[in-house]
Amino acid sequence: MKDILKIADKTFNSRLFTGTGKFNSSQKMREAVLASESELVTVALKRVNVQNENDDMLAHLKGNHINLLPNTSGVRTAREAVFAAELAREALQTNWVKLEIHPDPKYLLPDPIETLKAAEELVKQGFVVMPYIHADPVLCKRLEEVGVQCVMPLGAPIGSNKGLKTIDFLEIIIEQSTVPVIIDAGIGAPSHAAYAMELGADAVLVNTAIAVSQNPVEMATAFKIAVQAGRMAYNAKLAPVRKEAEASSPLTSFLS
């Protein structure tokens, strides 16, 4: 059986999602995205010139296998997010939206209350909503209840490249979720991505670590391989970590 990820009405062969920000040129960005083989690529609405049909960034993202995922980066409230999503739907001809609401411009940490509000409204309007959130298992369930198509908990503060600092909560989310779990933010090295996939994440989203690397194309390839390896290991089931046995008084001797 082919290991295919399905979100809403779309299927994905690749479990690596990438971003388009922070590259030193649109050309480099395109090369890296192609090397990653990613089929879902986020685009910040604020970076796109929606008036211009020949927008430079969009022009570099043409490709049959590339689906654009507009994100609402920059908005601070649910109301602004809904507006941005509507704008993106019009401009990019997609009802998919990565919902990001970070009122704090320094760490860009997501606002759970505004995100839940916006998610509810956007689902009602027929959007496929992919919310960027803290690794908060209860928030994930609340978002599921309003009908989001996946959840995107963070591994560490965005752009920090620190890896899976929220691992204990990610494990709970993966265990409990009925929608795909995509680990977003904080993944700084292919080993982090592989680890996320080994844990059972459905996909990862990597942007900074690729874009800011000395060689984004090679790094994109490295992430592609790491995600595949991690997923393969998850499916093959990891061998256990050996533990030391402890001696204590018997509990089942009454049975004999």
Next chain:
Amino acid sequence: MSFKSTFEKYDWDILEKEIYTYSSEDVKQVLQKEKIDLEDFKILISPAAKPFIEEMAQRSSAITKKRFGNTMQMYVPMYLSNECQNICTYCGFSMTNKIPRKTLTDAEILKEVKHIKNLGYDHILLVTGEANRTVGVSYLKNAIELIKKHFSNISIEVQPLDQEEYEELVAEGLYAVLVYQETYHKATYKEHHPKGKKSNFDYRLDTPDRLGKAGVHKIGIGALFGLEDWRVDSFYTALHLKYLQKTYWKTKYSISFPRLRPHEGEVQPKVEMTDADLVQLICAYRLLDEDVELSMSTRESQLFRNNIIKLGITSISAESKTNPGGYSVEPQSLEQFEISDERSTAEVANMIKSQGYEVVWKDWDKSFV
């Protein structure tokens, strides 16, 4: 969406074959793991895991202590009625059994309550057969209303109801509902439930879904051991548990382990489950899930119950009567099944204390409902 679609993804015969072909290597692998999933659980309940029962028990004991501390919750059943329009081949209350039928009146309920309160209980489980005209929702509602000032925590084990009916009872102060599938083997289920509303396998199977939707605080599930292969039935129960935890994530869950005991009817256990089997199963559940409540009734023997305290069980009943009015109104009437551990509540409580556990009587407050 309900459990039925998950249930139908699995095939009984394939599961049975898998469970009976694991090797001790498979078990060793699983026991090295930090987190046990459903596939691992299958291995832990297999015959191959039998020689590892002590190791499983040690782990189960340690996990249970970590999560629940040194405590044991006490509860007691109160049978309200033995009227029943179902035929369940293994049950003393089965419609075709010629026994005197009895449904407690308000005065009788209060008399029983008084007796039970004197024993020290604050968590009560109300039990009936399925007789919608006499013990339908309005009877249950009335019973809850009558007793709620005397108990902090009220559970029921009655016929499956509709979601709206559960909602009504929750609003009245109901905390938990126990509803066992008896067996997840469809054909065997039909064989043992030929008549009555209970013969509808699917309606029963989706009862915990209706409970989840109705917002009941706790749902108790389980299989009746003896009807079919206990290992396969337990896998389905674990599958059911995991599905419910994911879907109704605000709800607590408990699992019970009733083994068929002799009664008025004819059926004797088709598949035997030994004491060691039951210990293996209890430990496997605990390894699968650190938080699920595991409950032990007085069906089991004194020796077994003494030794199970430390193994993963978190709640236990004592001095139970399984006949309506059995505590004070009509102590001599016919029981649903014979209990095995006949010690008094105080004796059982002392046994638990002597093992270093605190006996917990109250762990809920009616103001939360």
